[in-house]
Amino acid sequence: MIGRYDARPHASAIAAAVRGSGDRVMDRRAFIGSLAGGLLAAPLAAAAQPAGKVYRVGILSPGGVPDPSIATTPNLVPRNLRELGYVDGGNLVLEKRFADGKLDRLPGLARELVQLKTDVIVAAGQEATQAARDATVTVPIVMVVGSNPVARGWVASLSHPGGNITGVTVVATTVLAAKRLELIREAVPRATRIAVLAGGGPGSSVQVAEAQKAASALRVKLVVVEVPGIDYDRAFATIVTERADALVVLMSPVLTRDRKQIIDRAAKYRLPAIYEWREHVEVGGLMSYGGSLSELSRRVAAYVDKILKGAKPGDLPIEQPAKYELVINMETAKALGLTIPPSLLARADQVIE
Numbered sequence: 001m002i003g004r005y006d007a008r009p010h011a012s013a014i015a016a017a018v019r020g021s022g023d024r025v026m027d028r029r030a031f032i033g034s035l036a037g038g039l040l041a042a043p044l045a046a047a048a049q050p051a052g053k054v055y056r057v058g059i060l061s062p063g064g065v066p067d068p069s070i071a072t073t074p075n076l077v078p079r080n081l082r083e084l085g086y087v088d089g090g091n092l093v094l095e096k097r098f099a100d101g102k103l104d105r106l107p108g109l110a111r112e113l114v115q116l117k118t119d120v121i122v123a124a125g126q127e128a129t130q131a132a133r134d135a136t137v138t139v140p141i142v143m144v145v146g147s148n149p150v151a152r153g154w155v156a157s158l159s160h161p162g163g164n165i166t167g168v169t170v171v172a173t174t175v176l177a178a179k180r181l182e183l184i185r186e187a188v189p190r191a192t193r194i195a196v197l198a199g200g201g202p203g204s205s206v207q208v209a210e211a212q213k214a215a216s217a218l219r220v221k222l223v224v225v226e227v228p229g230i231d232y233d234r235a236f237a238t239i240v241t242e243r244a245d246a247l248v249v250l251m252s253p254v255l256t257r258d259r260k261q262i263i264d265r266a267a268k269y270r271l272p273a274i275y276e277w278r279e280h281v282e283v284g285g286l287m288s289y290g291g292s293l294s295e296l297s298r299r300v301a302a303y304v305d306k307i308l309k310g311a312k313p314g315d316l317p318i319e320q321p322a323k324y325e326l327v328i329n330m331e332t333a334k335a336l337g338l339t340i341p342p343s344l345l346a347r348a349d350q351v352i353e
Contacts, residue, residue, distance in 0.1 A: 054090075054092070057095070057118060057121075057122065059074050059078075060124065060131065061124040061128060061253055062101065062103055062199075065096075070260070076298075077297050081301045084302070095116055095118060097113060106131035109131070110134065113135070118139060119308060120304050120307050121139055122141075125146075128253070129141065129154065129165070130152075133165060137163065140165075140307045141313065144168055146169070147169065147206055149165070161317070163313070166303060168300055168319045170290060171320070175251065177196075177211040178211060181194065181222075183287065183289055187328075190245060193242065194222060194244060195225055195246070195248070196211055197227065198224060199250065204252065207251060211250075236265045245272075246271065248274055249262060249275045249276065256293070260283060263284045266285075273286055275288045277291070277292065278325060281327045281332075286328070286329055291325070295321075328344070328345065
């Protein structure tokens, strides 16, 4: 059985976000209280840790060192591990390695983590997972990806991965690029040219290909813009020059880390945009369609915990969100002078007023 988790965050997490931003969040649907597999029922796991045992966990990311206040996998997973009883500098040593957007650095960083004799490597994104897989067939890898790991040849199946890799895939049969393109076009019916902001690498190529097919069906011109050396000013200058009416921001650990820069520039150029994670909308993005980065990171930490306690990664089913959510920020829509169609609002899981 393939693992499924509820991608929606707990009510308490949303309340905390609301208190921090001043926004009022209107729930469109009731929260599901239970989570698949019961992996989150271990905040008191500290008592279960062997006395004196110190674990070494590596985190491999294609991006740079994120601002501690930003919700990213390298920031959230350590917090989630702390909730499970692992304290960095106590019974846990965290080894974080960042490629600073230079994907060719990932193989060397992955080998470095293996040489440090890490107990588990958390790989953020497709490129990091590939690098970790190439570096070791013995060290357990917990991946966070947005593509099908079976098609990539990393695992035998989602339900029985085998080998040394398990983790979470945001999507297994699609990368959601087509769906996000459809949604932003519905939000901006006049849009005839839609930009796609890509982080580069194989992970972006798959998403762009899916978006291109959808663009043909929607009869819109797709303007693909890769971020050159994380130069967002240059990227948005190209988007403006190309006269894009809206923007789709692709899945990418780098683009997730830099979401504030992207959201600020989208606001500056009055560009309606749709993003991967609900966390983008909570800090001012217009729309998102997908899961919750915070919840995904909890699942990753839960798998790290299981492996440190003796579970084999090949025996742990790769999990997927049980549901994808559409989240809309009405305050941002008003600032853009955009009227969201009632039919789209009716389908939204949450609307931030």
